[in-house]
Amino acid sequence: MVNKPGRLTGWLGLALIALVVVPLAQVGIYRFVPAPITILMIERLFEGKGLRHDWRPIRQISPHLVETVIAAEDSGFCEHNGFDFEAMQKAAEANARHPGKIRGGSTISQQTAKNVFLWPGRDYVRKGLEAGYTVLIEALWGKRRIMEMYLNSIEWGPGVYGAEAASQAYFHVSADHLSTDQASRLAAILPSPLKWKPVKPGRYVARRSAKIGARAAAVRADDLAACVVE
Numbered sequence: 001m002v003n004k005p006g007r008l009t010g011w012l013g014l015a016l017i018a019l020v021v022v023p024l025a026q027v028g029i030y031r032f033v034p035a036p037i038t039i040l041m042i043e044r045l046f047e048g049k050g051l052r053h054d055w056r057p058i059r060q061i062s063p064h065l066v067e068t069v070i071a072a073e074d075s076g077f078c079e080h081n082g083f084d085f086e087a088m089q090k091a092a093e094a095n096a097r098h099p100g101k102i103r104g105g106s107t108i109s110q111q112t113a114k115n116v117f118l119w120p121g122r123d124y125v126r127k128g129l130e131a132g133y134t135v136l137i138e139a140l141w142g143k144r145r146i147m148e149m150y151l152n153s154i155e156w157g158p159g160v161y162g163a164e165a166a167s168q169a170y171f172h173v174s175a176d177h178l179s180t181d182q183a184s185r186l187a188a189i190l191p192s193p194l195k196w197k198p199v200k201p202g203r204y205v206a207r208r209s210a211k212i213g214a215r216a217a218a219v220r221a222d223d224l225a226a227c228v229v230e
Contacts, residue, residue: 023117023132027133027141028140030141031145034055035152037051039118039120040115040120040155041161043120044155044159045159050158051161052161052165053152054164054165054168055152056174058144060174060175060176061163061175062175062176062177062179062183064179064180064182064216065151065163065178065186066225067183067219067229068184068186068187068212069190070225070228071187071215072187073111073187074109075224076107077143077228078143078224078225078227080107080109081138082134082138084107087105090105108146109138110130110131111150111154112137112150113133113137114126114130115149115154115155116149116153117129142227147228151163151175152164156189156190157193157194157197160193163178166198170185170199171199180216184209184212184213185198185199185201185205185209188205189201189205
């Protein structure tokens with residue numbers, strides 16, 4: 001005879017482990033250990049795009065890159081708790097007006113949660129998990145570690161992941177030697193790294209890079225990267 005209450009308890013226990021214990025363990029470990037590989041990296045590898053990924057601690061990444069990605073992706077990074085609800089609302093309104101051109105409203109914290117722990121896509125399950133991981137990394141990592149993980153996991157071209165690999169691939173310098181212009185060009189291609197190039201960019205990317213460079217100067221002047229840059 002099947003013990004239905006016992007089976008239900010077992011399923012609830014497995015759900016608790018999957019939704020609480022595993023994420024807590026992952027986030028706890030990655031607070032101290034570099035993330036070796038991500039699901040996106042594996043997917044791209046099977047697509048034949050290769051894999052170039054060289055971890056660098058945040059102290060070995062140029063502050064110019066920190067400032068430009070904040071300027072380009074999330075100007076309120078040091079102030080919010082992982083979510084920028086105003087940006088989400090603006091993105092939703094823009095997407096409603098132009099459904100064929102999807103605009104994201106994710107913060108750097110949300111992007112880091114997705115990049116490090118989850119798979120690409122826009123389904124509700126992944127978005128829900130992303131929100132949970134975002135809360136955890138904000139609570140357990142802090143801003144400097146989040147930025148460190150972000151800059152080491154973000155896709156910057158076919159098979160190119162992280163600041164060091166991108167710096168070497170495009171400019172033949174280490175990530176700590178990136179100039180403001182080089183950092184601005186890297187930040188400019190983040191929305192579409194498989195399509196856009198930071199070297200000999202097209203007119204649109206060149207204009208976007210110049211705007212990001214100007215915003216980065218404001219980030220620096222207003223200390224908007226103070227939670228990361230020492």
